[in-house]
Amino acid sequence: MFVNLIGLGIQDPLKIERYSLRQEAHKDVLKIYFRKQKGELFAKSVKFKYPRQVKNVLINNASHQYKQITEINRNLTLVIDELNAITKPAKPTDVDIKQKILSDLRHLEKVVSSKIAEIEADLEKLS
Numbered sequence: 001m002f003v004n005l006i007g008l009g010i011q012d013p014l015k016i017e018r019y020s021l022r023q024e025a026h027k028d029v030l031k032i033y034f035r036k037q038k039g040e041l042f043a044k045s046v047k048f049k050y051p052r053q054v055k056n057v058l059i060n061n062a063s064h065q066y067k068q069i070t071e072i073n074r075n076l077t078l079v080i081d082e083l084n085a086i087t088k089p090a091k092p093t094d095v096d097i098k099q100k101i102l103s104d105l106r107h108l109e110k111v112v113s114s115k116i117a118e119i120e121a122d123l124e125k126l127s
Contacts, residue, residue, distance in 0.1 A: 004079045004084070008048060017043065019083045026052050028076055031084070050076040 002013040010032070011015070017035045021028060028050045036043040052070035059067045 002082045004075070005082050008046075008079065010046070013082070013086060016083065018087050019080075023052075024049075025081055026054075026070060028052060029058065030079065056072070102107075116126050 004012075004014075005013040015034045017033050019030060019032045021030050023029070030048045030050065032048075033043055033045045033066040033069055050073040054070050055067060057069055059065050067071055
């Protein structure tokens with residue numbers, strides 16, 4: 001099921017808790033963290049380094065100027081897709097969205113009320 005993760009030597013991909021990705025010089029560093037097992041003081045993690053792919057991109061057609069850019073390794077994108085499938089939280093439900101909208105609306109209401117009170121106070125000072 002998780003062909004790329006198994007290809008990296010990860011025996012049980014479903015034990016993955018999270019991951020981080022950062023860039024160092026001309027490499028992308030992927031660090032995968034596993035769920036802490038009973039009796040372990042720290043959760044285990046593994047680190048993989050992927051060289052960035054170098055491409056020459058035409059920036060000025062008239063003078064034929066090229067610029068060298070780097071981009072993420074294709075194999076790494078496949079691994080990240082699998083990691084997202086494992087670690088990505090469930091999509092928010094309609095109830096969650098409704099609660100967020102109501103919360104935002106209440107906050108906006110307080111901000112507007114406060115601003116109206118501030119403007120009214122400024123008007124009173126002018127009278």
